Amino acid sequence: MAEVKISAEIRNEFGKGAARRARREQKVPAVIYGHGAAPVHVNLPGHALMLALKTPNVLIGLDIEGKNELVIPKAVQRDPLKGFIEHVDLLLVKRGEKVTVEVPVHTEGELAPGGNLLEHILNALPIEAEATHIPESVTVSVAGLDAGHSVLAKDIELPKGSTLAVDEDAVVLQVVAAQAEAPAEATEGEAEGAEA
Template sequence: MAEVKLAAELRTDFGKGAARRIRREEKVPAVIYGHGAEPKHIAIDSHALMMALKTPNVLLRLDVEGKSELVIPKAVQREAIRRFLVHVDFLAVKKGEKVTVELPIQIEGELAPGGNLLEHVLNTLPVEAEATNIPESVTVSIAGLDAGHSVLAKDIALPAGSALAVEDDAVVLQVVSAQAEAPAEEAAEGVEAGAEA
């Protein structure tokens, strides 16, 4: 995973008013924490940060007024409607250090014919990986799976250097029968027919 370098500035004003002022300047208020150090309150250019966060679990090298900080995003708050960045929490990391992250799950292949549905029990897969080598995602093949089949965490091939941070037998995906809803629909039609009579 490549590092993304961004400039950040320390901030000394806190509270809602200060945060609004920072956002008016097209910057995002953020905090760096970790390694037992005092949290650092910073501001980062909103457009540059938004572009960097398009990569899940991106590794950022922040230049905080001449000092370099290696971080990963841990909590990203967005405005509910327009989705602009409101606040970001960063975790300071070091080369060789292990961190727990949530990897997006990419699906490939087609289910067995029959109109069955794929249910995502987990939307992301928790894994432990080296902070400077976090995979972008994991890929799961659902080719030929039929109703009643499940994909467990242990069935997913992890990128080198990663380990599961969830129980091996945790269900990640399952295939459910679309016909399970048909009797309920037929019953509703029967009630309507009875009402018309």
């Protein structure tokens, strides 16, 4: 995964008023934590951060007033109505360090004929991977699966260097039979009218 470079500035003002001022200036308040260090409060450029967060588990190279740090997003708070980013928690990582993240599960292939439905029990699979080699997603083939079949976490082929961070027997996907709607039965009045 490519590293995204973003410049950050140290934030010395706290509270709702300071956060609103930062957002008016197209900046997003963030907190950087990890490795036992004291949390660092920063403001990030809103547009650059929004573009970076389009990639799940993006590795961000932060330039904090001349000091370079590697971070990954751990929590993103968005405005519930407008969807813009209000705050981000970032986790400090080092090259070679293993981190636990959730990667999206994508499917490929067609289910067996019969109108069955594919149910995603886990939309994202918890894995442990090196911070600089976090996969963007995992892909599962569902070709030919019929009702009653399940895909377990252990059945998913992980990229090299990644391991499961969830019980290997956890159900990730399952195929369920489509429920046919029962035809509406004619009421007695309709049946009598039809006879006449």
